[in-house]
Amino acid sequence: MIEAFHISKFFEEKQILKDVSVKFEQGKNNLIIGQSGAGKTVLLKCLIGLHEPDAGHIDFDGRNFSSLQAKERKEIRKEMGMLFQGGALFDYYTVEENVKFPLNMFTGLSEEEKIHRVNEVLKRVNLQNANKKYPGELSGGMVKRVAIARAISNNPKYLFCDEPNSGLDPQTANLIDELIAEITEEYNMVTIVNSHDMNSVLKMGDHISFIHDGQLWWQGDKESILSSDNIELNAFVFATELTKRIKKYGNT
Amino acid sequence: MNLLKPIGVYLLLMRQVLSRPDRWRIFFKRLSTELYAIGVDSFGIVAIISLFTGAVVAIQVAYNIDNPLLPKTLIGFSTRQMIVLEFAPTMISLILAGKVGSSIASEIGTMRITEQIDALDIMGINSANFLIFPKLVAAVLINPVLIIFGMYIGIVGGYFVSTFTNLLTPSEFIGGVQLDFESFTVFYALIKTVVFAIIIITIAGFQGYIVKGGSIQVGKASTKTVVYSSVLIILFNLLLTQIFLT
Numbered sequence: 001m002i003e004a005f006h007i008s009k010f011f012e013e014k015q016i017l018k019d020v021s022v023k024f025e026q027g028k029n030n031l032i033i034g035q036s037g038a039g040k041t042v043l044l045k046c047l048i049g050l051h052e053p054d055a056g057h058i059d060f061d062g063r064n065f066s067s068l069q070a071k072e073r074k075e076i077r078k079e080m081g082m083l084f085q086g087g088a089l090f091d092y093y094t095v096e097e098n099v100k101f102p103l104n105m106f107t108g109l110s111e112e113e114k115i116h117r118v119n120e121v122l123k124r125v126n127l128q129n130a131n132k133k134y135p136g137e138l139s140g141g142m143v144k145r146v147a148i149a150r151a152i153s154n155n156p157k158y159l160f161c162d163e164p165n166s167g168l169d170p171q172t173a174n175l176i177d178e179l180i181a182e183i184t185e186e187y188n189m190v191t192i193v194n195s196h197d198m199n200s201v202l203k204m205g206d207h208i209s210f211i212h213d214g215q216l217w218w219q220g221d222k223e224s225i226l227s228s229d230n231i232e233l234n235a236f237v238f239a240t241e242l243t244k245r246i247k248k249y250g251n252t
Numbered sequence: 253m254n255l256l257k258p259i260g261v262y263l264l265l266m267r268q269v270l271s272r273p274d275r276w277r278i279f280f281k282r283l284s285t286e287l288y289a290i291g292v293d294s295f296g297i298v299a300i301i302s303l304f305t306g307a308v309v310a311i312q313v314a315y316n317i318d319n320p321l322l323p324k325t326l327i328g329f330s331t332r333q334m335i336v337l338e339f340a341p342t343m344i345s346l347i348l349a350g351k352v353g354s355s356i357a358s359e360i361g362t363m364r365i366t367e368q369i370d371a372l373d374i375m376g377i378n379s380a381n382f383l384i385f386p387k388l389v390a391a392v393l394i395n396p397v398l399i400i401f402g403m404y405i406g407i408v409g410g411y412f413v414s415t416f417t418n419l420l421t422p423s424e425f426i427g428g429v430q431l432d433f434e435s436f437t438v439f440y441a442l443i444k445t446v447v448f449a450i451i452i453i454t455i456a457g458f459q460g461y462i463v464k465g466g467s468i469q470v471g472k473a474s475t476k477t478v479v480y481s482s483v484l485i486i487l488f489n490l491l492l493t494q495i496f497l498t
Contacts, residue, residue, distance in 0.1 A: 078376055082371060091363075091366075101375075104275065104278060
């Protein structure tokens with residue numbers, strides 16, 4: 001479980017996060033949603049330690065990450081996997097080398113064992129026969145799948161996804177959502193997904209945290225989000241033509 | 253205050269760069285790649301520039317020595333001194349600041365804006381050390397080799413142009429090159445080369461590492477690398493010359 005306690009974050013004079021406390025449970029797809037500029041990316045970066053909170057602390061299974069030194073944090077970092085918005089694959093490595101990278105850095109596995117694991121995770125993300133390709137030769141969906149494979153190659157306990165299906169067509173986005181949900185269950189991870197895609201929210205949202213104006217505005221799940229009477233949440237959820245029609249259809 | 257902040261950030265980054273690599277095996281693998289990218293890939297341009305500059309230096313010296321009382325061996329002697337003391341270490345380093353420095357700043361800057369550096373950080377890898385340290389070690393090892401090579405080719409250029417244009421005989425040129433040779437001048441040139449290599453790589457790494465924004469900022473980082481490292485090379489050239497030759 002990952003718990004954030006009273007997180008505040010300033011950039012110069014501007015307060016981006018205001019006393020956010022939230023819990024992310026194991027084996028669940030925890031979604032952080034909100035408008036652009038609401039503070040959800042800053043919250044995610046605080047959780048993964050790319051930003052230091054100005055107040056509050058973050059616990060990983062009871063371990064206070066915020067108070068740890070770099071060396072001690074490293075142990076927790078080895079248990080993290082991250083899927084970036086653009087994939088963040090290393091350009092000069094092939095697919096195989098990208099996926100093998102965490103294994104090279106953190107395990108004492110033999111070359112044979114590493115290749116076996118690489119092939120296993122690539123098969124899991126339905127990406128066989130792409131081992132020798134470079135990121136520049138892959139489509140957007142393939143890049144995301146390789147990034148997922150890299151993120152899970154070292155059996156992480158915590159998976160972070162920053163807008164995993166941005167820039168993808170609806171069908172591929174759907175596949176990526178399904179893959180993340182399946183992997184979360186299989187690996188029993190704490191998965192935190194930063195998204196503003198309502199399709200992902202309704203498909204995967206076991207636990208949803210709505211961030212508005214730097215504050216935790218609403219919490220719930222994919223069942224309760226459509227029936228909430230929270231004005232700001234409704235403005236966000238029913239902003240698209242599709243969700244407006246769903247609401248209309250549901251009301252008539 | 254505005255000047256001190258980047259210096260502080262640079263020094264903090266260098267502390268990260270000069271720490272122990274996470275995995276030595278990975279470090280040596282990256283080192284071999286960088287030795288090739290920084291060194292082997294630069295031999296061509298160093299050879300071409302050295303050959304022609306050596307030739308030009310020899311012609312210019314010959315043009316300025318028209319006194320019949322001065323021995324012609326002076327052309328070989330002056331060519332050697334100019335190539336060894338100044339051209340090879342300083343001019344080639346300035347060229348490498350353009351070729352290697354801008355390439356490193358672009359590479360690391362692009363990794364920054366495409367979140368590849370964040371990916372390394374999240375994995376708990378010291379990204380500054382992982383990316384910059386192998387390049388730094390590679391440049392410190394390979395640049396002296398490049399400069400020695402540049403010295404040799406420069407003198408060969410002077411030899412060819414002098415003998416083919418009948419400025420002097422081959423034996424006069426070789427005699428001049430061998431005249432009053434002090435091995436300390438080569439040592440001084442190599443010291444300068446190592447210092448310039450450190451300047452090129454650390455400035456390029458720093459400029460790339462702190463990029464924020466998009467492709468325009470990457471381009472600016474690349475330009476800043478060439479400008480700042482060239483200015484620092486010139487300044488340190490004066491400083492080291494003052495220390496070693498006076």
